[in-house]
Amino acid sequence: MERNLTFIALFAALIAVLGLLPKLTLGFGVPITAQSLGVMLAGTVLGAKRGFLAALLFVGLAIVGLPILAGGRNGLEAIQSPSVGFFLGFPIAAFVTGLIVERAKDMNIMIVSVIGSIIGGVVALYILGVMGLAWKLEKSFTESLLLVTAFIPGDAVKALLAGVVTQAIYKARPNAVMSRS
């Protein structure tokens, strides 16, 4: 009980800190933040349920006013802004990612983490995010997708990183990878 709670809380904090780190600029000029990497890791390391709760806790704290979203934004602002779908989609993204890692227990942890992060942290998150954009900006789904296409390669790179990092955690702290225990 206590262990679940502290892992959920510390991963919520990890998602926050990864978003506050200085932006990395990829080769093709699009700045990326590591925030969604934190969401992916919550899923790959904690599994579906706890990953979902960690991301939900993060969302809750952003809503009460902590400037923990990438760029120092807060949750009420994010809900009103066009990026609402990405913000509220974090818990679902972590859940889907975690579910895939949990279900494929005999697959190599790195490969399954990359696959899980792509399906949960990129595909599922972008579907929800683009739905939010389409709703707020009163555009079609395709038009909205076009607006964020430039960010997809960056998020794909993050999914690869999530795989590498999860494997390293699995080697050094096997007990912490709750999706595998």
Add this chain to the structure above:
Amino acid sequence: MLSLTLPMQSWAHSIPAWVKLALLVVISFAMFPIRDIAILAVIVGGVTCLYLTLGRMACAQGLKMLKPLAWMMAILLIYHVITGQIGEGIRITLKMFALVGIANFVTMTTRLDDMIAVVMILLAPLKLLGINTRSIALAFAMVIRFTPVLFQKSADIANSWRARSPKRVGWRVVLPLCFVAIDDAEHISEALRARGGVTSDH
């Protein structure tokens, strides 16, 4: 570091948090069907006046908080100009600035404790489902406490990287940061258990 609430007293600070949040919800829904640019411009003007009543510091912080949205809307406006729907672009931009401006106003004039108190009241019905809301409160407190700690440690990790490498700090700092988070989580859970654990509601 971890607060956007303006450190001052104003008329807006003294309105109860739940009233402001309820108004925010009502205004958001009420604004949804408005399509008239003139009305939207008046609303944006009204929101600007709200900030003006709080003084210079509030306006400066309010503008700063609008920066990320401004970038996004600038790109969107260019898109509308290219596709020849300038009016449409202006309408959506005004609406977004009004909505986000009001949301930030609520965040800036409401103390974190008051916001959390509202959240806890909203979560109270979960008790009927057998969910321990005290553990949710504890989780909130832990994140508020440990985000700055973890942030400080990430800065330490980045510094030790810089001390050893001429290259820019890259994604490699993520792994040690994860270990810090995991080890802290283990230690805190032991500390909690040693102090009687997370007890249920009483």
